[in-house]
Amino acid sequence: MSYDLVVIGTGPGGYVCAIRAAQLGLKTAVVEKRKTHGGTCLNVGCIPSKALLHASHMFEDARDHFAKLGIGINPPKLDLKQMQSFKQEGVDGNTKGVEFLLKKNKIDVFQGTARIAAAGQVEVTGEDGSNQLVQTKNIVIATGSDVARLPGIEIDEKTIVSSTGALELQSVPKRLVVIGAGVIGLELGSVWRRLGSEVTVVEYLDRILPGMDGDVAKNFQRILSKQGFQFKLGAKVTKAEKGAKGVTLTFEPAAGGNPEKIEADVVLVAIGRVPYTQGLGLDELGVQKDNRGRILTDAHFSTNVTGIYAIGDVIAGPMLAHKAEDEGVAVAEILAGKAGHVNYDVIPSVVYTFPEVASVGKTEEELKAAGIAYNVGKFPFTANGRAKVNHTTDGFVKVLADATTDKVLGVHIIGAEAGNLIHEAVIAMEFGGSSEDIARSCHAHPTLAEAVKEAALAVEKRAIHM
Numbered sequence: 001m002s003y004d005l006v007v008i009g010t011g012p013g014g015y016v017c018a019i020r021a022a023q024l025g026l027k028t029a030v031v032e033k034r035k036t037h038g039g040t041c042l043n044v045g046c047i048p049s050k051a052l053l054h055a056s057h058m059f060e061d062a063r064d065h066f067a068k069l070g071i072g073i074n075p076p077k078l079d080l081k082q083m084q085s086f087k088q089e090g091v092d093g094n095t096k097g098v099e100f101l102l103k104k105n106k107i108d109v110f111q112g113t114a115r116i117a118a119a120g121q122v123e124v125t126g127e128d129g130s131n132q133l134v135q136t137k138n139i140v141i142a143t144g145s146d147v148a149r150l151p152g153i154e155i156d157e158k159t160i161v162s163s164t165g166a167l168e169l170q171s172v173p174k175r176l177v178v179i180g181a182g183v184i185g186l187e188l189g190s191v192w193r194r195l196g197s198e199v200t201v202v203e204y205l206d207r208i209l210p211g212m213d214g215d216v217a218k219n220f221q222r223i224l225s226k227q228g229f230q231f232k233l234g235a236k237v238t239k240a241e242k243g244a245k246g247v248t249l250t251f252e253p254a255a256g257g258n259p260e261k262i263e264a265d266v267v268l269v270a271i272g273r274v275p276y277t278q279g280l281g282l283d284e285l286g287v288q289k290d291n292r293g294r295i296l297t298d299a300h301f302s303t304n305v306t307g308i309y310a311i312g313d314v315i316a317g318p319m320l321a322h323k324a325e326d327e328g329v330a331v332a333e334i335l336a337g338k339a340g341h342v343n344y345d346v347i348p349s350v351v352y353t354f355p356e357v358a359s360v361g362k363t364e365e366e367l368k369a370a371g372i373a374y375n376v377g378k379f380p381f382t383a384n385g386r387a388k389v390n391h392t393t394d395g396f397v398k399v400l401a402d403a404t405t406d407k408v409l410g411v412h413i414i415g416a417e418a419g420n421l422i423h424e425a426v427i428a429m430e431f432g433g434s435s436e437d438i439a440r441s442c443h444a445h446p447t448l449a450e451a452v453k454e455a456a457l458a459v460e461k462r463a464i465h466m
């Protein structure tokens with residue numbers, strides 16, 4: 001068997017890369033060791049977490065907010081087994097969708113674990129131990145990432161869980177402690193808080209959502225605290241002891257000091273993810289990695305070994321499904337002789353809590369550090385008609401624009417639908433737009449998107465409803 005391209009891994013990076021390559025006429029195959037396609041994202045990441053976020057949000061709405069809307073119901077009863085089936089149905093629908101797309105695009109699928117025997121040769125080992133050698137002009141590594149672990153704290157996926165175990169809990173833990181105040185920890189913490197857990201988040205840094213705009217993080221922490229989240233910031237977890245009644249977690253101030261203990265029924269370790277390259281044979285081939293284990297690539301996604309490329313979570317950049325997808329498209333286009341490219345300055349990121357948090361471009365901290373003069377336009381959802389009528393007034397839109405040219409450099413939103421609203425800013429920024437461009441675009445009334453227009457107007461201090 002001989003191909004133009006073999007893609008290793010069918011997560012959002014790999015399967016999208018394979019489809020684009022096939023569209024462009026390359027004879028393409030994929031290798032996947034999981035039984036289903038879609039990688040982390042579809043199986044144990046984006047999709048199942050969003051299913052549980054949606055269902056738990058509905059549950060909380062029915063329990064706490066319906067009465068205010070004039071909808072009288074008996075207090076809703078949680079059927080967690082059914083909620084988990086709802087989640088699984090969503091996962092199955094999506095993974096089968098990828099299977100269909102691979103078939104439709106005439107992409108050959110090899111089920112098994114891939115090892116790169118040499119440039120141009122991929123060895124596939126099936127579950128039954130069978131071996132196949134596949135010849136190919138080019139190889140794209142899209143093997144993704146794995147859960148990062150804390151030394152000395154063993155994840156058993158029952159009482160000490162990773163995100164994977166936290167998506168599978170069969171009962172609501174009374175006390176959930178989340179280690180790590182990043183996106184995954186706050187999303188899954190939200191799911192279980194809505195369903196009844198007391199949630200405490202322990203974070204090493206003195207802030208939540210590291211990397212996001214500081215003003216946004218501070219405001220968002222206030223909103224989450226109002227919802228019942230407890231935070232222990234600047235705290236370093238040193239020990240987790242399992243007992244008959246759960247887990248005793250020991251932590252101490254990150255700057256040094258006396259240790260404290262906290263009891264939990266379940267502990268979620270959500271301190272990040274690490275690139276996954278196990279068993280690929282990269283060391284033998286001399287493929288270079290950086291000091292964080294990420295495969296080093298050039299601007300064309302090529303490793304230092306001719307014919308071997310890498311994309312997605314396994315290389316540098318934000319560990320996000322859409323970043324992996326865009327890289328998949330770009331490398332397929334490059335291999336087909338086109339000009340594939342990813343604009344890393346305009347990659348949105350979203351926290352799918354309620355309210356949502358969404359951001360694109362530079363934060364205020366980044367602009368200050370780079371010495372770039374900027375103007376800020378901020379508009380609160382309390383002054384947006386639609387948010388007011390819906391009682392979803394938590395949050396704001398913040399537009400950061402270059403002080404000289406007015407070019408939009410960053411947009412940060414906390415609010416209902418923030419994850420959809422951010423795309424207006426993404427398009428404006430992709431086209432090199434200014435805050436005035438957004439401000440002069442007609443926005444339908446009454447929509448939450450009017451807050452984006454008002455924030456753009458606020459850059460020149462001419463917001464109407466504030």
Ligand SMILES: Cc1cc2nc3c(=O)[nH]c(=O)nc-3n(C[C@H](O)[C@H](O)[C@H](O)COP(=O)(O)OP(=O)(O)OC[C@H]3O[C@@H](n4cnc5c(N)ncnc54)[C@H](O)[C@@H]3O)c2cc1C
Pocket residue numbers: 008009010011012013014031032033034038039040041042044045046047049112113114115142143144145163164184276278279280311312313314319320321322323324352
């Ligand atoms: C709980 C959670 C929630 C998330 N939510 C979001 C979200 O809302 N939005 C977002 O953008 N991102 C989210 N992410 C991150 C997102 O899932 C990843 O960024 C994305 O899946 C990376 O895609 P990828 O193609 O690089 O790798 P992956 O999706 O990790 O896929 C890699 C694939 O390669 C396969 N593989 C590995 N080694 C081999 C081998 N040797 N041979 C054959 N196959 C192999 C694996 O089985 C896997 O299927 C979330 C992650 C988690 C854990």
